[in-house]
Amino acid sequence: MNRQTSRAGELHQPEIKDYAIIGDCRTAALISREGSLDWLCLPNFSSPSAFARLLDPDAGHFSIRPRASFTVERQYVPETAVLETTFKTASGTVRLTDLCPVSDSVGSLLPMREVLRIVEGISGCVELEIEFAPRLHYGRMRAPIRRLTDAVWRCGGATELLLLNCNLELVDDGPTLKATTCMTGGERQHFSLSYVERDVGTIAPIGADADARCGRTIAWWRSWSGLCNFMGRERDMVLRSAITLKLMTFCLSGAIVSAPTTSLPETIGGARNWDYRYCWLRDAGLTMSSLVDLGFHEEASSYLGWLLHATRLTRPNLRILYDLYGRTSVGERIAGWLAGYMNSVPVRIGNGAIMQRQLDVHGQVIAAAQIFAASGRKLGPLEAKMLANFGDVVCKQWREPDNGIWEIPGARRSYTFSKVMCWVALDRLLSLHERGIIDLGARETPFRQTRADIADCIESDGFNADLGSYTAELSGHEMDAALLLLVRFGYKVASDPQMIATYHRIEQVLGCDGLLYRYLPGHDGLKGREGAFGIVSFFAVVHLAERDLVQEAIQRFDHLCAFANDVGLFGEEIEPQSGRALGNYPQAFTHVGLIHSALAIERARRRIAQ
Amino acid sequence: MSASDGFSWYLPLWALVATLAMTSILEASRGLGFSRLSLPFLIGTFVTDQRGRAVVIGFIVYTLGGWLFAFVYFMLFSSVRIYTWWFGALAGLVHGLFLLTCALPLLPFVHPRMASEYHSASAIRQLEPPGFLAMNYGYHTPLSTLFAQIVYGATLGGFVEVANWMNS
Numbered sequence: 001m002n003r004q005t006s007r008a009g010e011l012h013q014p015e016i017k018d019y020a021i022i023g024d025c026r027t028a029a030l031i032s033r034e035g036s037l038d039w040l041c042l043p044n045f046s047s048p049s050a051f052a053r054l055l056d057p058d059a060g061h062f063s064i065r066p067r068a069s070f071t072v073e074r075q076y077v078p079e080t081a082v083l084e085t086t087f088k089t090a091s092g093t094v095r096l097t098d099l100c101p102v103s104d105s106v107g108s109l110l111p112m113r114e115v116l117r118i119v120e121g122i123s124g125c126v127e128l129e130i131e132f133a134p135r136l137h138y139g140r141m142r143a144p145i146r147r148l149t150d151a152v153w154r155c156g157g158a159t160e161l162l163l164l165n166c167n168l169e170l171v172d173d174g175p176t177l178k179a180t181t182c183m184t185g186g187e188r189q190h191f192s193l194s195y196v197e198r199d200v201g202t203i204a205p206i207g208a209d210a211d212a213r214c215g216r217t218i219a220w221w222r223s224w225s226g227l228c229n230f231m232g233r234e235r236d237m238v239l240r241s242a243i244t245l246k247l248m249t250f251c252l253s254g255a256i257v258s259a260p261t262t263s264l265p266e267t268i269g270g271a272r273n274w275d276y277r278y279c280w281l282r283d284a285g286l287t288m289s290s291l292v293d294l295g296f297h298e299e300a301s302s303y304l305g306w307l308l309h310a311t312r313l314t315r316p317n318l319r320i321l322y323d324l325y326g327r328t329s330v331g332e333r334i335a336g337w338l339a340g341y342m343n344s345v346p347v348r349i350g351n352g353a354i355m356q357r358q359l360d361v362h363g364q365v366i367a368a369a370q371i372f373a374a375s376g377r378k379l380g381p382l383e384a385k386m387l388a389n390f391g392d393v394v395c396k397q398w399r400e401p402d403n404g405i406w407e408i409p410g411a412r413r414s415y416t417f418s419k420v421m422c423w424v425a426l427d428r429l430l431s432l433h434e435r436g437i438i439d440l441g442a443r444e445t446p447f448r449q450t451r452a453d454i455a456d457c458i459e460s461d462g463f464n465a466d467l468g469s470y471t472a473e474l475s476g477h478e479m480d481a482a483l484l485l486l487v488r489f490g491y492k493v494a495s496d497p498q499m500i501a502t503y504h505r506i507e508q509v510l511g512c513d514g515l516l517y518r519y520l521p522g523h524d525g526l527k528g529r530e531g532a533f534g535i536v537s538f539f540a541v542v543h544l545a546e547r548d549l550v551q552e553a554i555q556r557f558d559h560l561c562a563f564a565n566d567v568g569l570f571g572e573e574i575e576p577q578s579g580r581a582l583g584n585y586p587q588a589f590t591h592v593g594l595i596h597s598a599l600a601i602e603r604a605r606r607r608i609a610q
Numbered sequence: 611m612s613a614s615d616g617f618s619w620y621l622p623l624w625a626l627v628a629t630l631a632m633t634s635i636l637e638a639s640r641g642l643g644f645s646r647l648s649l650p651f652l653i654g655t656f657v658t659d660q661r662g663r664a665v666v667i668g669f670i671v672y673t674l675g676g677w678l679f680a681f682v683y684f685m686l687f688s689s690v691r692i693y694t695w696w697f698g699a700l701a702g703l704v705h706g707l708f709l710l711t712c713a714l715p716l717l718p719f720v721h722p723r724m725a726s727e728y729h730s731a732s733a734i735r736q737l738e739p740p741g742f743l744a745m746n747y748g749y750h751t752p753l754s755t756l757f758a759q760i761v762y763g764a765t766l767g768g769f770v771e772v773a774n775w776m777n778s
Binding site for chain 1 (some may be wrong): 620630640643644645660661662665667695719725726728729730731736738739741742747748749
């Protein structure tokens with residue numbers, strides 16, 4: 001928890017790090033330190049936004065903040081995704097509690113989606129200003145706001161309806177509702193924003209009922225957090241990362257989105273702006289490992305189900321990304337009417353990277369299945385057959401060039417890491433076969449032969465003897481921080497001299513103030529310079545821990561954690577000079593990296609203790 | 611009794627052929643990557659959470675259901691005394707639309723293993739909801755489902771039409 005002062009009447013674009021996330025595992029909202037809900041897509045993560053001030057000042061917001069200058073302290077209610085923002089002014093203190101209630105709306109008449117905001121006077125008297133300005137369809141639609149009852153306002157499009165229920169007297173100011181109120185100690189105000197699509201709208205009650213929903217949501221998150229079996233020194237950061245990962249899990253299908261936002265820039269003012277509200281298969285192996293290792297087996301089971309069955313439309317080939325329901329129609333278009341975060345344009349909706357090719361995805365999915373099976377869970381015969389079919393694809397395609405794990409545009413190349421993941425695919429299949437979990441039958445011999453061929457190729461062309469290091473491309477000389485994962489995926493052991501040399505080479509070429517770039521700036525051919533990459537910076541911690549260099553690993557871990565925001569969240573990238581977060585936010589992959597690092601450190605501690 | 615009275619001793623055979631034709635189209639659309647909708651699987655998972663068993667049970671129940679449902683089609687043909695392939699196709703189209711707009715959206719509320727937009731994150735339900743026109747299972751799902759239902763109805767109507775022609 002830390003403080004920041006805001007001056008009265010001052011409006012500015014918050015830093016990416018100034019946002020905290022709340023959600024209900026179907027969608028998520030971002031709320032700034034100044035109490036403004038500036039991002040919310042409804043009904044699901046990848047649906048159009050209803051509030052998007054994050055990307056344009058006029059694209060919708062719902063703010064609750066003091067009129068006078070104030071300082072802010074912020075925290076999540078421990079072990080939950082319920083956000084508490086405390087505003088202190090010269091005249092008093094108020095606390096704003098934000099949450100998406102976890103409610104059973106089947107056994108009740110609670111709404112399809114709800115954001116609940118509760119303001120509580122703590123001491124003195126604080127004058128608050130409230131602005132409710134929904135702008136449906138990424139800010140394109142300024143639907144009129146009409147009063148339904150004394151307390152309820154409606155704002156609707158063709159198929160969707162927003163209902164705001166609050167006891168304050170709101171003033172209709174065009175497409176915006178405004179109010180000011182003075183909150184004194186002990187006083188409470190509730191704002192329930194509910195949403196429905198293609199159905200009859202339901203109004204969520206406020207007052208004591210709303211407090212009860214808040215209480216149930218806190219209890220639910222605490223119960224869920226209780227499943228986390230990590231008890232090491234880093235538990236708070238790990239649990240926050242696990243909760244953030246859970247918030248990005250789409251409970252209707254088991255998918256996990258990369259981030260809940262689109263087009264937060266990797267370079268402020270630049271064009272490296274992408275839509276991350278989809279599910280990348282490159283994240284599968286590490287994400288599954290995080291879920292299983294922390295004891296979240298239900299999530300792991302749902303995620304594997306999504307990986308194997310939702311991707312059916314393209315099987316046995318796999319695309320690099322899918323939408324929440326495994327569909328591939330995520331074509332990219334430009335939202336030209338949005339100014340972009342700090343004028344970073346274009347704002348993209350959809351992701352054109354789906355047309356790219358990544359040879360590592362089969363290995364990621366098979367590794368995820370193997371991790372799941374290794375935790376004692378069963379794979380059905382149909383799943384086993386699917387995995388074996390993936391092996392056939394790998395055998396057929398592994399020699400071909402691709403766009404690599406980092407989706408480098410332009411000509412396809414032979415990336416070393418992609419070849420390693422092809423090796424991993426066959427290695428894990430053979431491991432599952434040897435343990436009797438799947439039956440490869442006549443495929444065993446060709447799979448063994450191909451695995452050996454891939455290893456020969458990597459060792460002869462992927463390792464540059466002059467540099468003493470593995471390289472990003474076969475017969476190349478550039479570095480790729482993904483090579484640090486060779487240890488994690490079991491291709492090499494951390495103590496292998498070639499891996500140690502590769503680590504040092506990566507540190508030398510890609511390192512910057514304890515952070516790592518994923519590749520040399522400019523390697524991707526895109527304009528602008530991106531920041532250091534969150535997850536690969538954590539890969540370095542894993543590498544050190546795997547070599548039992550625990551103190552170095554801890555120091556590096558703590559250094560990286562210092563780049564998180566006040567409530568423990570990370571974006572995709574970090575600007576080394578300023579420490580500001582860049583890219584879509586919060587980023588699941590970065591939090592997966594944090595979890596991996598902490599688990600690796602804990603394993604190293606145990607090894608040393610033995 | 612003739613086929614034009616709405617009944618023939620061959621009716622069970624025709625019903626079976628129509629059901630198999632419809633099922634084949636739906637399964638082919640899955641195999642070709644048009645849709646992930648598997649009605650037999652959704653039916654089977656009413657009684658078991660084991661995928662392999664659900665597919666087998668669902669397939670048996672679905673085939674029996676399609677076979678029995680043919681009698682409703684024949685009653686419809688008989689009630690209006692139109693015994694043609696195109697009327698069967700029309701009936702199939704209406705049947706398919708009902709399935710997509712009413713029956714499948716109802717499923718999340720009655721299926722013990724299917725999530726719905728209204729279930730909380732705490733509900734452990736493993737089947738994804740179909741969504742509007744079952745498009746959560748792929749954007750081509752409405753087309754493949756309607757096509758399969760139309761073929762089902764047209765096959766039944768066509769058989770009666772051919773039988774009438776042969777009897778005349």
